[in-house]
Amino acid sequence: MVLAERENLLAAGHRACPGCGAAIALRQILRALGRDTIVVSATGCVETFTSPYGMSAWEVPWIHSLFENSASVASGVHAALEFLREKSSVVVISGDGGTFDIGMGAMSGMFERKQNITYICYDNEAYMNTGVQGSSATPYGSSTTTTPAGKASFGKIQPKKDMPAIALAHDVDYVATASIAYPQDLMKKVAKTKEIYGPKYIQVHTPCTIGWGFDSSKTVEVGKLAVETGLVPIYEVEKGKPMVVKKVKNKKPVEEYLRFQTRFRHLLKEEQKDIANQIQAICDKNIERFGI
Amino acid sequence: MSTISVIEGSMAVAQAVKACRPGVIAAYPISPQTHIVEFLSQFVADNEMDTKYVRVDAEFSAASAVYGSSATGVRSYTASSSQGLLLMSEVLYAMAGTRLPVVLTGVNRTVSAPITIQPDHQDTMALRDTGLIQLHVENSQEAYATHIQAFKLAEDHDILLPVMVCMDGWILTHSFEPVKLEDQEKVDEFLPPFVPKYRLDTKNPLTYGAYADDEVPEFRLMMHFAQERAKEKIEKIAREYEAKFGDYFGGLIDTYRCDDAEIVMVAMGSVIGTLKDAVDKLRKENIKVGVLKVRSYRPFPGEEILSAVKGAKMVAVLDKSLSVGQGGPLATDVKAALANKQAPPVLGCIAGMGGRDMSMVLIREIIEKSQKAITTGKIPDIEYIALKRQYLE
Ligand SMILES: Cc1ncc(C[n+]2csc(CCOP(=O)(O)OP(=O)(O)O)c2C)c(N)n1
Ligand SMILES: [Mg+2]
Numbered sequence: 283m284v285l286a287e288r289e290n291l292l293a294a295g296h297r298a299c300p301g302c303g304a305a306i307a308l309r310q311i312l313r314a315l316g317r318d319t320i321v322v323s324a325t326g327c328v329e330t331f332t333s334p335y336g337m338s339a340w341e342v343p344w345i346h347s348l349f350e351n352s353a354s355v356a357s358g359v360h361a362a363l364e365f366l367r368e369k370s371s372v373v374v375i376s377g378d379g380g381t382f383d384i385g386m387g388a389m390s391g392m393f394e395r396k397q398n399i400t401y402i403c404y405d406n407e408a409y410m411n412t413g414v415q416g417s418s419a420t421p422y423g424s425s426t427t428t429t430p431a432g433k434a435s436f437g438k439i440q441p442k443k444d445m446p447a448i449a450l451a452h453d454v455d456y457v458a459t460a461s462i463a464y465p466q467d468l469m470k471k472v473a474k475t476k477e478i479y480g481p482k483y484i485q486v487h488t489p490c491t492i493g494w495g496f497d498s499s500k501t502v503e504v505g506k507l508a509v510e511t512g513l514v515p516i517y518e519v520e521k522g523k524p525m526v527v528k529k530v531k532n533k534k535p536v537e538e539y540l541r542f543q544t545r546f547r548h549l550l551k552e553e554q555k556d557i558a559n560q561i562q563a564i565c566d567k568n569i570e571r572f573g574i
Numbered sequence: 575m576s577t578i579s580v581i582e583g584s585m586a587v588a589q590a591v592k593a594c595r596p597g598v599i600a601a602y603p604i605s606p607q608t609h610i611v612e613f614l615s616q617f618v619a620d621n622e623m624d625t626k627y628v629r630v631d632a633e634f635s636a637a638s639a640v641y642g643s644s645a646t647g648v649r650s651y652t653a654s655s656s657q658g659l660l661l662m663s664e665v666l667y668a669m670a671g672t673r674l675p676v677v678l679t680g681v682n683r684t685v686s687a688p689i690t691i692q693p694d695h696q697d698t699m700a701l702r703d704t705g706l707i708q709l710h711v712e713n714s715q716e717a718y719a720t721h722i723q724a725f726k727l728a729e730d731h732d733i734l735l736p737v738m739v740c741m742d743g744w745i746l747t748h749s750f751e752p753v754k755l756e757d758q759e760k761v762d763e764f765l766p767p768f769v770p771k772y773r774l775d776t777k778n779p780l781t782y783g784a785y786a787d788d789e790v791p792e793f794r795l796m797m798h799f800a801q802e803r804a805k806e807k808i809e810k811i812a813r814e815y816e817a818k819f820g821d822y823f824g825g826l827i828d829t830y831r832c833d834d835a836e837i838v839m840v841a842m843g844s845v846i847g848t849l850k851d852a853v854d855k856l857r858k859e860n861i862k863v864g865v866l867k868v869r870s871y872r873p874f875p876g877e878e879i880l881s882a883v884k885g886a887k888m889v890a891v892l893d894k895s896l897s898v899g900q901g902g903p904l905a906t907d908v909k910a911a912l913a914n915k916q917a918p919p920v921l922g923c924i925a926g927m928g929g930r931d932m933s934m935v936l937i938r939e940i941i942e943k944s945q946k947a948i949t950t951g952k953i954p955d956i957e958y959i960a961l962k963r964q965y966l967e
Contacts, residue, residue: 338781354635358642391631
């Protein structure tokens, strides 16, 4: 694969935690996009750790205003570029909270307008910037500060919202899921967005050491396990073509993934066996549904 | 050559916006703003404007889209009313804080609850502290002129703030009046193309909307200083407009028969015309009254108001909104401007909220209350004009 950029367009010295999955994603995304890109970000960890005033890490033009409006800001940027007859890529980078929850209406509006914008959600499966509160991307059984496990609770009682399916329902031109554990795949998908005119959605699984509770040297390992268990399916749907799914030869039991992270550890107790089994059932269903 | 046509106030605004050649318009419909954006959509559809019209999913997105387009260096416009303006409010703070020179029309309408589409100033008052410059207009011709002036003001590199042109819904937007539409060439001379100071540009990558830990007081203060500078610019631009097109509607304020007035009525928006008529009638009865129009609500022209009213015996302020738990916001600002100065007392009157009509009878009531306050020396905190007592008992 030919990358648009050899240099790292996210300058060193930003304030991400050691082992931050989102920071890894940014680096890969920007390499695939290259310099002729305008990034619109939502409030969240990425915005906070990359943009301290006077110390921005962004080597491409970057704009942030609020938590829930990045798709609409991108629509305005795109309209302005059209007016100016300029052709830079317009890319949204927003967290799962900004995408699945508070910014979903704005994103839906942007999809419906059929503008040439790539929307990338870095999915760390909770509101991390504000201290690990549950979002609708938080998986079933996960303990967060607002879906805590307790004497009468096993963590989040609802399954994760199927955001890529919602994007697909808008008949957008390209929908893909990816993970920082598979950088070639991720960069290939991001690079592909430059060839397709219209709205595009990529959801990148980005493990969070603090929010999920694992050692900061294990980010990629955790990301891999999520895929190898079938819990996080990796696929792409290009309009008019059949879905392409990343196959996994030796599937792992989900317990290996759960054991790795404090957010799921309560499920390893005997009395929560049922819940762990249900998560395994989610994996099994994914494996069947996507042909993983 | 300019042309005079009998058109709706909304069309006057749409014609002004068209003459300003914005590159991007984003808007969402709400009464009584709708006609403005419908007319603009039609201009774009008929290729009368070289503009990208972004049809959005909500006012929140409308404001966000022009936030993005303005930051990309393109002249941008939006409009809303009431609930829609409130839905924009979070974005408007960010827009002013990011110093983006968007122009928007705030078509004034009551805010729910109770829900109604009647006009008053509650909606734009709720946006008072956003950092937006807020200019109120009296009639369609002034609405036309003020939009053209607004772009020049907003885009001035000494200012760089969004400007909201406030106009009373229905009363102005939906009434037909003769309006002088200026020659495009002359408008182009008055308002040259937008030259952004900064913009999103891949040839010069800049960061917009950074995270600030230690810079907030200075950034907010810089907006305040820009508004202070705007005081001079608003007057200057109004005079330049007069020199070019022959019309002047006031700078920060405008006064009518205030020189020897004992009672000066202070108000904003379409009621000014009614008040001027009333002044002429009252003057015939030897009652010395005058009208002071506050054209610029933000920046607030405290000094100008002081010098215009200092010879009067009473300043009667008409508020078309109520800051619940405090009183009329305009009266509060006028009182603050006159505090600790040699100045007449201020009688705050709440009148015309929820679209309640301002008739000659009510204006007489205000004058009588002012006269009574002058003779007794007793000035109530708030006077409520034309209340229907049956709802209160
Ligand atoms: C309107 C609004 N509500 C709430 C917040 C507080 N807030 C800031 S970031 C954030 C969480 C962001 O979550 P996500 O989008 O998942 O990004 P992450 O922090 O996980 O990277 C919240 C709740 C806000 N800034 N604005
Ligand atoms: Mg998150």
